[in-house]
Amino acid sequence: MTELQRFKRFCTEILGLDLEPFQLRIIREVFSDRRECLILLPRGNGKSTLLAAVALWHLLSAKEPRVAIGAASREQAAVLFDIARGMAAHPSIASRVEITRREIRTANGWLRVVASDGPKQHGLILSLAIVDELHAHRDSELYTALRTGMLKRRDARIVTITTAGADDDSALGELRRRALELPKVRRSGYFTEATGPNLALFEWSLPDSSSIDDMALVKEVNPASWLSEDDLAEQREAVHEAAFRRYHCNQWVAGIDSAISPTEWADCAAPGCEIPEGADGVFVGIDLGLKWDSTAIVPIRKQDDKIRVHRPTILVPPQDGTSLDLDEIFEAAAAMRERWPSCTFVLDPEAGGETLAQRIDKELGGMILTHSQRTGPMSQASALLSEAIAAGQLEHPDDPALTKHVLSATAKFIGTGWRFTKQRGKAHPIDAVIALAMAVRVLLSVEDSRQPDQANGLRGIESEAVFAGMR
Numbered sequence: 001m002t003e004l005q006r007f008k009r010f011c012t013e014i015l016g017l018d019l020e021p022f023q024l025r026i027i028r029e030v031f032s033d034r035r036e037c038l039i040l041l042p043r044g045n046g047k048s049t050l051l052a053a054v055a056l057w058h059l060l061s062a063k064e065p066r067v068a069i070g071a072a073s074r075e076q077a078a079v080l081f082d083i084a085r086g087m088a089a090h091p092s093i094a095s096r097v098e099i100t101r102r103e104i105r106t107a108n109g110w111l112r113v114v115a116s117d118g119p120k121q122h123g124l125i126l127s128l129a130i131v132d133e134l135h136a137h138r139d140s141e142l143y144t145a146l147r148t149g150m151l152k153r154r155d156a157r158i159v160t161i162t163t164a165g166a167d168d169d170s171a172l173g174e175l176r177r178r179a180l181e182l183p184k185v186r187r188s189g190y191f192t193e194a195t196g197p198n199l200a201l202f203e204w205s206l207p208d209s210s211s212i213d214d215m216a217l218v219k220e221v222n223p224a225s226w227l228s229e230d231d232l233a234e235q236r237e238a239v240h241e242a243a244f245r246r247y248h249c250n251q252w253v254a255g256i257d258s259a260i261s262p263t264e265w266a267d268c269a270a271p272g273c274e275i276p277e278g279a280d281g282v283f284v285g286i287d288l289g290l291k292w293d294s295t296a297i298v299p300i301r302k303q304d305d306k307i308r309v310h311r312p313t314i315l316v317p318p319q320d321g322t323s324l325d326l327d328e329i330f331e332a333a334a335a336m337r338e339r340w341p342s343c344t345f346v347l348d349p350e351a352g353g354e355t356l357a358q359r360i361d362k363e364l365g366g367m368i369l370t371h372s373q374r375t376g377p378m379s380q381a382s383a384l385l386s387e388a389i390a391a392g393q394l395e396h397p398d399d400p401a402l403t404k405h406v407l408s409a410t411a412k413f414i415g416t417g418w419r420f421t422k423q424r425g426k427a428h429p430i431d432a433v434i435a436l437a438m439a440v441r442v443l444l445s446v447e448d449s450r451q452p453d454q455a456n457g458l459r460g461i462e463s464e465a466v467f468a469g470m471r
Helices: 004-017 022-029 047-061 074-088 141-148 173-180 215-221 229-238 242-246 263-267 326-339 354-364 375-390 400-408 433-448 451-455
Strands: 036-040 064-071 103-105 112-116 128-132 157-162 185-187 190-196 199-204 282-287 295-302 306-309 314-315 344-347 368-370 411-412 417-422
Touching: 004 022, 004 375, 022 036, 022 047, 022 157, 022 199, 047 064, 047 074, 047 112, 047 128, 047 157, 064 074, 064 141, 074 103, 074 112, 103 141, 103 433, 141 157, 141 173, 141 229, 157 173, 157 229, 173 190, 173 199, 173 344, 199 314, 215 417, 229 282, 263 375, 263 400, 282 326, 282 433, 295 326, 306 433, 314 400, 326 354, 344 354, 344 433, 354 368, 368 451, 375 411, 400 411, 417 433
Parallel strands: 036 157, 036 199, 064 112, 064 128, 128 157, 282 344, 344 368
Antiparallel strands: 103 112, 185 190, 190 199, 282 295, 295 306, 295 314, 411 417
16 A cells, blocks of 8 residues: 555544545645655645644654644644644544644654744754745745755655745745746646656646636636635635735735735736837936935826836845945936936935935936925825826836836825835835835826926925925
């Protein structure tokens, strides 16, 4: 009898679990000769129960088992442990194990649940590591600790079972990218399989081209028999579109926490769109970041009742404590002035903005308007940009860097308003969306006034003003 057959019998006769075809597909890979597998499956398809059963089986059947289940938090770890503990309470198992607050032990081994927000887990020597919901881990430290814990045992395995993530640069994003670069990658509708000598990937995911409102297709991505089309339709109605895409369609959705809807932003895309050379009415938003944040320079113009966004210039500092060269920023601004001689620059006078504005004024001339990044003005700017995107009144060139900045920004609520801010615990830049929001607000304010020359009478930099003109 093979290990797969023994495990299936264990699940059926002891745990009362009848493994479904998709679960057997996963288990065949878990019991293969490959050292690592990554399983991406939507929420609600029994991932935690399956991996708890795998962990308990290994504890009871392997030689000198050392099992660690890695979870994103103490709370998630407790959920997993409670499932495993419930399984271990079966009369045929209970006499063989000792259950403590954090471990299930046998005479020759242990099963332990650890969390990414707990103490460091380096130094473990493991026979099996199971990583649950890697997308939710705060960093790659726990995954790395568990992966390196396999080094001293050639029979060790690591299994990662998770829902799709939202960050290509995360631990999950890097692991998935490595898997998709394997020698054999096969895609068939909703299912992707990638295999190499030591790593395999199984991913159930709705293709981006498919409608998330077609519950028959969404059901294909959710192979568990206990999930019906009606269940999924209820979730579609109840949760945010981005959440439904990620958690139930298993789509890799950047911006699940975004202030701007990824779908609405995508709907505004006009790949390759640009502002013609020499065009009038161009506003260039500048958000300065000298040491750690980037400097973003974003041109926009009102055309055919839409705000057209030109491809931005984004300058990234060395991020070693030294600053971007102001000459480099000035040269980028000069290139904008050369393309659109009558363009208006919009920038915050603080954090180096005054020096840049004065140099632009002296060497390039033309209109310069200053826009404070304090709460009041930025709340209005954030809301105006969000409304323009939601209403389809903006088009952008689908520039990857700009999109990343836009979808990395979350909303910070202040009183009855809100403003763009970085997502908590993440260092993803949002400078381009700040520059874009400032430019949009000034453009709309000038347009509404129908008297842009009034700004010419305001000289100097007034950071408390809505916006003020230098020339």
